[in-house]
Amino acid sequence: MITSLLIANRGEIACRIIRTARDMGIRTVAVYSDADARALHVRQADEAVHIGPSPARESYLVGDKILAAARATGAEAIHPGYGFLSENADFAQAVLDAGLVWVGPNPDSIRAMGLKDAAKARMIAAGVPVTPGYLGEDQSPERLKAEADAIGYPVLIKAVAGGGGKGMRRVDAPEDFADALASCQREAASSFGDDRVLLEKYVLSPRHIEVQIFGDRHGNVVHLFERDCSLQRRHQKVIEEAPAPGMDPETREAICAAAVRAAQAVDYVGAGTIEFIADASAGLRADRIWFMEMNTRLQVEHPVTEEITRQDLVEWQLRVASGEPLPLRQDELAIHGWAMEARLYAEDPDNGFLPQTGIVGEFRPAGYPRVDAGVVAGDVVTPFYDPMIAKVIGHGSDRDGARADLLSGLDRLTTWPLRNNAAFLYRLVDHPAFADGAVHTGFIGQHLDALTAPPTPSQQLLDAAANSLAEQAGMLPDLRYVARPDARVDAWTVCVGFRLNAPDRREIRLWDGAHGYSGRIGSADGTVAHWTRGAGVLAIERGRTYYFSLNAPRHAGAGAVADGAILAPMPGRVTAVEIAAGASVSKGQRLVTLEAMKMEHGLVAPFDGVVAELNADAGAQVSEGALLVRIEKAE
Incomplete structure (x- = not known):
C-alpha cells in the first residue's frame, strides 16, 4: 500500500481524497495556486506546495509543477481527482516515467477513450451500441453542415476532446448551425486545446444513464450498477441518483454488461464511467440505449454509488493503484436502497444562473444528509474555477426515502451572503413530476419558470424572524410599537390587536434587501431555523437564506447605470x-x-x-x- 499521496486537484474532491487517505493511514500532500492559498484542502492536508498563479493553465494544468511538488515532498503517488489533468494521457505517462504511482487508468486506455470519435469506433468493434452520427476527419464547416443536414435536426455538436458539458451545443434548425458550431469550437479550444467536433442525432426524449465500472491489474472488471444523471442545465449535471428510476432487472443487466465489455475493450484499470443515452419515450429498454462516451476518471456523482453499494470508491482507487485486486467480486456487490445527490453551486438562479464570487460568510450544512464540501464559513469563492462548492447527498430505503432525506438537507442548508442555487435545488427535488420519476434531460428547461420563480417566505418564518428582531431591538415590552418609524402614534397606526381570551399580537415590518414583509410578534412557535447576525436575523427555509432587518433599503439615485x-x-x-x-x-x-x-x-x-x-x-x-x-x- 502506498504511504504518501499528492492530490493534483482542489475543492471538494481534494478534501474527499484527503479524508479517505487519512483514514487509510496515508500521508497527503496538497497543491495550490495563489487563489487557493487558504483553501480548505490546503488546510486539511499534511503538507501543501504552491504551484503558481491563480489561472488553472498556469498552475493546476502544468504537469511539470505537479511532478516537481511530488519530488520535493517525497510523495509516492499522484491522484488527479476529476477535471484538470485527470484525463490527460501524456501527464499520466509522465507520472509513470517519473517512477511514481498513477491513481488512474493506463495512459493507453485514456487515449483510447479520450477522443469521442475514436472511442465510438472502438465500441462498435466491441459490440456496444452507439448513437447515429458523424465521426469523420473532415472538419470544414461545409462538411459538418452537410452531415448535420443528412442526420436530421435536432442534432448535437460535441467537442471530440470534451467533457463536463463543455463544447456541446444542440441545434434545432439548419440556419442556426453555423453560429452554434463556431461557439462550440471556441469553447472546445479554450477548455481542451482541441476544437474538433463530432455530430450526433439528438434524442428527443433523452435520459442520461451511466454505469460505474472498476478494473484492476489482475484482469478483473466489475460494475457497481447504474446512475441516472438526466437532470441537467446547459449539459451540466444538477441532480444525480442511483439506481435509475424505471430500470427493470433485465435492462440493468444488459446495460451493465455492455459497460463491462466497453471497459474490457481498453484493458481498463481503476474507476471509470460508461455513459449512455436512452430514448425514454417508451420507458427504459435495452434496445433504445446507446453508448455516448467513457469518462476515464472518478465522477463528481460517485457518492450516490457509494451510498447504494456501501463502498468507498476512493479507497478502491488507492488499493487498485497499489496493485491489490478489487475488494469485491461482482456477485458480492448489491444495491442497498436509493441515493440522490444535488450539486450546490455559487450561482444566482434569479439572474440567469450567473456564477457568483465572494466570501462565504456563513456555511452551515444541516448535519444530515451527507455533505461533501470544498468550503467552510469564511472561505472565498474566486472567479478562476468551477463554481461548485458542495454536494448534498440523501439516502433512503427507496426513492421516496432518498428524496425526503435530500429535501431535509437542502431545507436548512445555509450559504450566505454568497448567492447560490440551494432553493432552486429544493424546488427541483420537490417538484411533483420529479417525485413521479418523470426525468429527462429537458426537465429543467421544461419547468424553468416554476423552478426559478421568486420565493416567498412563509408566515411562520417571518414570525420567527420578527420575534428575534423585536427581542434584539428591545421592542417586546413596548405595546406602542408601530410598523413604520415615521408613522403617527395613534389608534389608527399602533399595530396592537385586542383579542378576547388570546394574547396580544403585533406586527412589525421586516426587510430582506428591497423586499418588505410583515412579521407578527408573539406568534412564532420557535421551530424555524434562525439566528442573529449583526443587526439582522438569518432565517432559512427550503434552501433559501434570508437576511431580515428592520432597516428599509436605500434606493439608488440618479447615478444608477442606465438600462442601455x-x-x-x-x-x-x-x-x-x-x-x-x-x-x-x-x-x-x-x-x-x-x-x-x-x-x-x-x-x-x-x-x-x-x-x-x-x-x-x-x-x-x-x-x-x-x-x-x-x-x-x-x-
Missing part, C-alpha cells in the same frame, strides 16, 4: 465581439461573449437600438462591472 449599459456580470475574458460601434441591434441580439468560470456567457441587447459605445475587444480580460457596450434606443 451592458456591464460585465463577473470577471472574465472576452471571447467574441459580435457587433461594431454605430451598428443597429435588435432586442435579444448577442453583442459580446464572455468566458468566466469555464463557461461562455452571451450578453445581449436589452432593446432595439444603436451601439453608442463599445469597450470590448476579443481576448481582453475585463473586471466585474466593466462597461462593455452601451446601447441607445432607436428613434
Whole structure:
C-alpha cells in the first residue's frame, strides 16, 4: 500500500481524497495556486506546495509543477481527482516515467477513450451500441453542415476532446448551425486545446444513464450498477441518483454488461464511467440505449454509488493503484436502497444562473444528509474555477426515502451572503413530476419558470424572524410599537390587536434587501431555523437564506447605470465581439461573449437600438462591472 499521496486537484474532491487517505493511514500532500492559498484542502492536508498563479493553465494544468511538488515532498503517488489533468494521457505517462504511482487508468486506455470519435469506433468493434452520427476527419464547416443536414435536426455538436458539458451545443434548425458550431469550437479550444467536433442525432426524449465500472491489474472488471444523471442545465449535471428510476432487472443487466465489455475493450484499470443515452419515450429498454462516451476518471456523482453499494470508491482507487485486486467480486456487490445527490453551486438562479464570487460568510450544512464540501464559513469563492462548492447527498430505503432525506438537507442548508442555487435545488427535488420519476434531460428547461420563480417566505418564518428582531431591538415590552418609524402614534397606526381570551399580537415590518414583509410578534412557535447576525436575523427555509432587518433599503439615485449599459456580470475574458460601434441591434441580439468560470456567457441587447459605445475587444480580460457596450434606443 502506498504511504504518501499528492492530490493534483482542489475543492471538494481534494478534501474527499484527503479524508479517505487519512483514514487509510496515508500521508497527503496538497497543491495550490495563489487563489487557493487558504483553501480548505490546503488546510486539511499534511503538507501543501504552491504551484503558481491563480489561472488553472498556469498552475493546476502544468504537469511539470505537479511532478516537481511530488519530488520535493517525497510523495509516492499522484491522484488527479476529476477535471484538470485527470484525463490527460501524456501527464499520466509522465507520472509513470517519473517512477511514481498513477491513481488512474493506463495512459493507453485514456487515449483510447479520450477522443469521442475514436472511442465510438472502438465500441462498435466491441459490440456496444452507439448513437447515429458523424465521426469523420473532415472538419470544414461545409462538411459538418452537410452531415448535420443528412442526420436530421435536432442534432448535437460535441467537442471530440470534451467533457463536463463543455463544447456541446444542440441545434434545432439548419440556419442556426453555423453560429452554434463556431461557439462550440471556441469553447472546445479554450477548455481542451482541441476544437474538433463530432455530430450526433439528438434524442428527443433523452435520459442520461451511466454505469460505474472498476478494473484492476489482475484482469478483473466489475460494475457497481447504474446512475441516472438526466437532470441537467446547459449539459451540466444538477441532480444525480442511483439506481435509475424505471430500470427493470433485465435492462440493468444488459446495460451493465455492455459497460463491462466497453471497459474490457481498453484493458481498463481503476474507476471509470460508461455513459449512455436512452430514448425514454417508451420507458427504459435495452434496445433504445446507446453508448455516448467513457469518462476515464472518478465522477463528481460517485457518492450516490457509494451510498447504494456501501463502498468507498476512493479507497478502491488507492488499493487498485497499489496493485491489490478489487475488494469485491461482482456477485458480492448489491444495491442497498436509493441515493440522490444535488450539486450546490455559487450561482444566482434569479439572474440567469450567473456564477457568483465572494466570501462565504456563513456555511452551515444541516448535519444530515451527507455533505461533501470544498468550503467552510469564511472561505472565498474566486472567479478562476468551477463554481461548485458542495454536494448534498440523501439516502433512503427507496426513492421516496432518498428524496425526503435530500429535501431535509437542502431545507436548512445555509450559504450566505454568497448567492447560490440551494432553493432552486429544493424546488427541483420537490417538484411533483420529479417525485413521479418523470426525468429527462429537458426537465429543467421544461419547468424553468416554476423552478426559478421568486420565493416567498412563509408566515411562520417571518414570525420567527420578527420575534428575534423585536427581542434584539428591545421592542417586546413596548405595546406602542408601530410598523413604520415615521408613522403617527395613534389608534389608527399602533399595530396592537385586542383579542378576547388570546394574547396580544403585533406586527412589525421586516426587510430582506428591497423586499418588505410583515412579521407578527408573539406568534412564532420557535421551530424555524434562525439566528442573529449583526443587526439582522438569518432565517432559512427550503434552501433559501434570508437576511431580515428592520432597516428599509436605500434606493439608488440618479447615478444608477442606465438600462442601455451592458456591464460585465463577473470577471472574465472576452471571447467574441459580435457587433461594431454605430451598428443597429435588435432586442435579444448577442453583442459580446464572455468566458468566466469555464463557461461562455452571451450578453445581449436589452432593446432595439444603436451601439453608442463599445469597450470590448476579443481576448481582453475585463473586471466585474466593466462597461462593455452601451446601447441607445432607436428613434
